[in-house]
Amino acid sequence: LRIDSAELRLVRLPLITPFTISTGTMYEKLFPLLVLRADGIEGFAEGVMDPLPDYLDESLPGTLALLRDVLIPAVVGKSFANPQALAPVLAPWRGHQMARATLEMAFWDLWAKSLNLPLQTVLGGAGDAVDVGVSLGIGPIDSTVERVGSHLEQGYKRIKLKIMPGHDLTLVRAVRAAFPDAHLTVDANSCYTLADTALLGRLDAFDLDYIEQPLAWNDIHDHATLQQRIATPICLDESIKGVQEARKALQSDAARVINIKVGRSGGYLDSLRIHDLCAAFNVPVWCGGMLESGVGRAHNIHLSTLPNFTKPGDVSSASRYFHRDIVEQKLETVAGRMPVPLEGPGLGVTLDQAFLATVSDAPEVFRP
Ligand code: OSB
Ligand code: MG
Numbered sequence: 434l435r436i437d438s439a440e441l442r443l444v445r446l447p448l449i450t451p452f453t454i455s456t457g458t459m460y461e462k463l464f465p466l467l468v469l470r471a472d473g474i475e476g477f478a479e480g481v482m483d484p485l486p487d488y489l490d491e492s493l494p495g496t497l498a499l500l501r502d503v504l505i506p507a508v509v510g511k512s513f514a515n516p517q518a519l520a521p522v523l524a525p526w527r528g529h530q531m532a533r534a535t536l537e538m539a540f541w542d543l544w545a546k547s548l549n550l551p552l553q554t555v556l557g558g559a560g561d562a563v564d565v566g567v568s569l570g571i572g573p574i575d576s577t578v579e580r581v582g583s584h585l586e587q588g589y590k591r592i593k594l595k596i597m598p599g600h601d602l603t604l605v606r607a608v609r610a611a612f613p614d615a616h617l618t619v620d621a622n623s624c625y626t627l628a629d630t631a632l633l634g635r636l637d638a639f640d641l642d643y644i645e646q647p648l649a650w651n652d653i654h655d656h657a658t659l660q661q662r663i664a665t666p667i668c669l670d671e672s673i674k675g676v677q678e679a680r681k682a683l684q685s686d687a688a689r690v691i692n693i694k695v696g697r698s699g700g701y702l703d704s705l706r707i708h709d710l711c712a713a714f715n716v717p718v719w720c721g722g723m724l725e726s727g728v729g730r731a732h733n734i735h736l737s738t739l740p741n742f743t744k745p746g747d748v749s750s751a752s753r754y755f756h757r758d759i760v761e762q763k764l765e766t767v768a769g770r771m772p773v774p775l776e777g778p779g780l781g782v783t784l785d786q787a788f789l790a791t792v793s794d795a796p797e798v799f800r801p
Contacts, residue, residue: 434547435512436540439505440468440796441497444479444789446726446755453571455597455624456487462724462754465497466793468784469508469539476543477780478732480535481696481723488622488723489531489650489671489697496532501797504536510801516541516702523700530674530699537700538732546779551735553773556701558738562770566591566745567753568620568722574604578611588769591616591642591745597624602635609639616745620645623671627655634663642744643668643690653678657687666690670721675699679707683714690744692721695736696729704736712741722747727760731780734764734773745769759792761785 445463452459465480480500486492507522519540523533545552553559567589569580581592592612594604596619605619618641625633625647633647643666648655650671660667666689673679673691675698682688691711698704711718720737723729733748748771751764758764760782762774774781 434471434514434544436469436471436508436510436543437800438470439509439799440470441500441505441799442466442793442796444726444759444793446759446792448724448754449756450570450753452724454595454620455571455622459483459724462726463493464726464729465493465500465535466728466759467500467505467535467539468796469543471543471547474543474546476539476541476546477728477784478535478538478542479726479729480531481694481725481729482531489674491529491531495529496535499526499529499532500535504532505799508536508540509799513540516544531696534696534698534700537702538695541701542732542779549778551773551775551781552732552779553735553738556705556736556739558735558740560738560773561775562767562772563734563737563742563748564590564745565749565766565769565771566593566616566747567749568593568747569595571595571597571600574607577604578607581608581612581615585612585615588766589745589749590769591618593618593620593645593747595619596621598629602632605636605639605641616642618642618645618668620670621647623648623650627658630659630662633659637664641665645692646670646672653682653685653687656682657685660686660689668692670694671697673698673707676703676706676710679710683710683716689716691716691718693718693736694721694723695732696723697721701736705739708739708741717741717743719744720746720748722749724754726755727751727758727762727764727782728780728784730764731760731774731782734771735780737771738773757788759785759789
């Protein structure tokens with residue numbers, strides 16, 4: 434498969450509802466969109482890095498530099514038989530998982546299309562819909578309780594509440610009191626330390642499915658210590674930047690659930706290895722989200738059809754995030770299940786070029 438050309442542009446989509454987590458508030462989604470072309474077919478991916486390093490240490494400027502100056506020029510005009518063949522291009526670079534994943538994911542889409550297969554099939558997944566939960570940002574307790582109720586009514590199978598110091602026990606107590614049977618989880622985005630062990634232990638009373646990333650983004654050891662002291666299963670997100678982190682977390686019982694984000698993990702090959710390793714440890718996984726547009730959302734949905742994705746993922750309806758999406762297909766959940774876009778090979782979604790032109794600058798084009 435010879436890559437004839439590539440296109441890179443920045444897309445800016447306003448969020449319908451600002452999204453607040455312990456590290457700050459997002460008002461819009463700004464992301465790089467990559468298109469790879471070969472033999473008249475196109476592969477798409479979006480990057481999930483934030484403009485500044487607040488969720489993880491990767492940020493947009495570094496990503497754009499690596500993509501523009503190194504990764505894209507290294508593939509344009511060259512042939513790659515399969516995603517494994519990209520390793521010499523991707524492997525030399527430290528960090529920048531999200532930049533590497535952007536290139537790798539676009540290639541997977543292109544490759545699946547060249548084989549005339551759905552992306553899910555080349556990844557090893559199956560099925561035409563996946564279970565979905567929602568992630569609710571930080572806000573006033575009364576309105577959060579209302580939002581939990583409306584999403585449960587829509588059929589979402591798990592509600593994740595963002596928490597931070599001062600916005601944790603009272604929130605969870607109120608939501609649990611209102612919805613005794615709901616599958617509830619919390620996500621701290623790394624805002625606690627072991628000094629908060631007693632507080633985190635008090636969450637055990639609320640029968641949470643898991644607590645996501647309570648401690649530092651770059652820590653595994655302290656999560657293992659915390660797991661010895663609390664009953665609620667710990668789910669790691671930020672800490673799992675690759676297969677080695679997953680191995681260490683599993684071996685040390687620092688994670689009884691793992692959130693897989695392809696961007697954070699450096700691409701599909703590493704995500705698939707993490708998926709398989711978790712299965713070997715009997716640890717369930719689910720697909721995390723980064724407020725993606727339809728391109729990243731479609732990637733997440735295909736991945737979520739793999740067998741060890743046994744917990745609902747953050748792949749909720751696109752209409753919760755954006756008034757209009759950059760793909761033509763509507764990615765909407767039905768009774769808590771997200772249909773897999775299967776209208777064509779690869780991702781199964783097509784770009785709405787007219788709308789895209791209004792939310793991005795002209796693409797930068799790369800040729801041999
Ligand atoms: O921790 O999973 C997270 C959004 C931005 C950064 C980090 C996270 C999130 C979410 C949103 O929880 C999930 C989604 O609805 O896409
Ligand atoms: Mg998270």
